[in-house]
Amino acid sequence: MDYFFHAFVLGLLLSMMIGPVFFLLLEISITKGFKAAMIFDAGVLLSDIIYVFLSLFFAYQLRGLGSLKDNFLLSVIGGGLFLSYGIYNLWFKKITLSNPHSIASDIVEDQEPQTDLVKKQRRTHALLFLKGFTLNLLNPGVVIYWLAIIAKGFDLVESHSGSGHIYFFVIIILAVFFGVDCLKAYLANKLKPLVTVNLLRSLNILIGCAFIGTGVFLILRQFL
Numbered sequence: 001m002d003y004f005f006h007a008f009v010l011g012l013l014l015s016m017m018i019g020p021v022f023f024l025l026l027e028i029s030i031t032k033g034f035k036a037a038m039i040f041d042a043g044v045l046l047s048d049i050i051y052v053f054l055s056l057f058f059a060y061q062l063r064g065l066g067s068l069k070d071n072f073l074l075s076v077i078g079g080g081l082f083l084s085y086g087i088y089n090l091w092f093k094k095i096t097l098s099n100p101h102s103i104a105s106d107i108v109e110d111q112e113p114q115t116d117l118v119k120k121q122r123r124t125h126a127l128l129f130l131k132g133f134t135l136n137l138l139n140p141g142v143v144i145y146w147l148a149i150i151a152k153g154f155d156l157v158e159s160h161s162g163s164g165h166i167y168f169f170v171i172i173i174l175a176v177f178f179g180v181d182c183l184k185a186y187l188a189n190k191l192k193p194l195v196t197v198n199l200l201r202s203l204n205i206l207i208g209c210a211f212i213g214t215g216v217f218l219i220l221r222q223f224l
Contacts, residue, residue, distance in 0.1 A: 003156035007169045010149060011176025013207050015184070021136055025181060028128065029188035037185035039125045043132025045178055051143050052170055055150040081148035082215030085141065090208035148215070149173065155218060 021044055029037035062077065136142055150170070157165035 003153070003165070003169050004172060006152070006156055007172035008176055010152070011173040012180060013210055014145070014149075014173065015177050015180035017207060021132070021139075024131075024135070025185055026188045029185040032124070032128075034185055036125060036128055037188070038182065040128040040132040041178065041181045041185070043129040043134075044136045044181075045174065047133045047137040048142070048146070048174065048177070050137065051146045052150070052174070055143070055146045056166070056170075058147065059150045059154060076219055077147070077151060079148075079151070079215040079218030081144050082152070082211045082218060084215075085145055085148065086208045086211030086213075086215060088208075090205060090212070148211075152214060152218060 025037055025041060025044075028040050150166070153166050153169040157169060
């Protein structure tokens with residue numbers, strides 16, 4: 001399938017995007033452990049799935065309005081969103097390193113009974129899930145890049161019959177996204193000394209250029 005590679009690359013790009021979720025995932029893994037980081041990331045994933053369904057609904061509405069071509073309006077809007085997000089990444093986004101010890105409420109095992117520890121751990125995990133869900137859901141950039149990705153997906157699966165291909169495209173992206181997040185959380189302690197501001201800025205520039213290139217391609221393809 002020709003769109004499999006594009007979905008894989010987009011999943012990698014999304015997982016490397018620098019933002020609050022990126023830092024919190026590393027911090028939670030370091031301070032609370034891998035399991036806590038995965039619970040936090042599960043909340044992020046759930047909010048992404050909600051935005052995916054909303055973006056798909058919006059995309060189908062736009063495709064219904066397209067008079068020249070099914071994907072024309074959607075591709076132009078999606079390309080514009082990719083272009084805008086890439087420009088924001090290159091020129092306006094500020095990259096700073098956060099303090100891994102900024103997360104409070106660590107559990108002190110030798111000061112509380114085991115039953116209280118279990119209850120506190122469950123409460124902490126529930127709060128982490130909710131934190132990941134709300135942090136991602138309230139980020140306006142998330143809905144923007146999902147709308148752009150859905151537009152790109154429809155453009156890639158246009159030659160395939162059936163509507164299932166766009167869902168498979170999204171599932172690949174989410175699977176790669178979550179898989180790389182798991183790897184980041186697992187290797188957080190080992191990778192932390194290697195994470196510098198210059199490295200994050202370089203990564204941000206790479207992602208910005210990739211988004212701009214994708215946006216320009218989506219727009220020009222409809223006119224050429």
